[in-house]
Amino acid sequence: HGLDEKNVMRWEAIVKISEETxxxxxxxxxxxxxxxxxxxxxxxxxxxxxxxxxxxxxxxMGFNLIWRRPFTREWLYLSMGPNITWPRRxxxxxxxxxxxxxxxxxxxxxxxxxR
Numbered sequence: 001h002g003l004d005e006k007n008v009m010r011w012e013a014i015v016k017i018s019e020e021t022x023x024x025x026x027x028x029x030x031x032x033x034x035x036x037x038x039x040x041x042x043x044x045x046x047x048x049x050x051x052x053x054x055x056x057x058x059x060x061m062g063f064n065l066i067w068r069r070p071f072t073r074e075w076l077y078l079s080m081g082p083n084i085t086w087p088r089r090x091x092x093x094x095x096x097x098x099x100x101x102x103x104x105x106x107x108x109x110x111x112x113x114x115r
Contacts, residue, residue, distance in 0.1 A: 008033040023052030042067045042081075055091045062086060062098075068106065077106040 001009045009032055016025040029047035036042065045064040050057045062085030071078035080103045088095040 006035040021051055022054050025049075025051045038070070040067070040069045056088050056093075059089060060085055060087045064102075066102075071105065075108045077108065079104050079106050 001011075003009060009030065012027070012029050012031075014025075014027045017023075027047065027049040029045055031043050031045040033043045034041060043064075043066045045066075046062075047064075048058065048061040050059045062083060064081060064083040066079055066081040068077050068079040070076070081101070083100045083102065085098045085100070086095045087098055
């Protein structure tokens with residue numbers, strides 16, 4: 001959903017049922033994207049994920065903050081940022097804070113451009 005020229009909200013819900021899962025794997029997330037000057041952007045994601053019919057149905061929840069900037073080509077971007085999660089896989093585990101940091105390269109496909 002476009003809020004204005006520089007802000008977009010995305011909601012997503014995914015459910016997967018297969019022979020490999022105990023029940024249904026599920027994921028719900030909400031991301032806010034904000035365009036900065038010079039084709040720089042950042043986003044913030046809040047999410048929860050789990051699987052029904054498991055001893056711990058809510059397996060993970062957290063936040064990701066991502067900063068994206070152009071990298072060597074107009075269609076190539078360097079993305080990076082911290083994430084905070086609270087995973088729990090087994091009933092005997094306690095849910096504890098887990099900190100992480102991601103760094104990756106993204107490619108943009110298509111003929112559209114940011115303003």
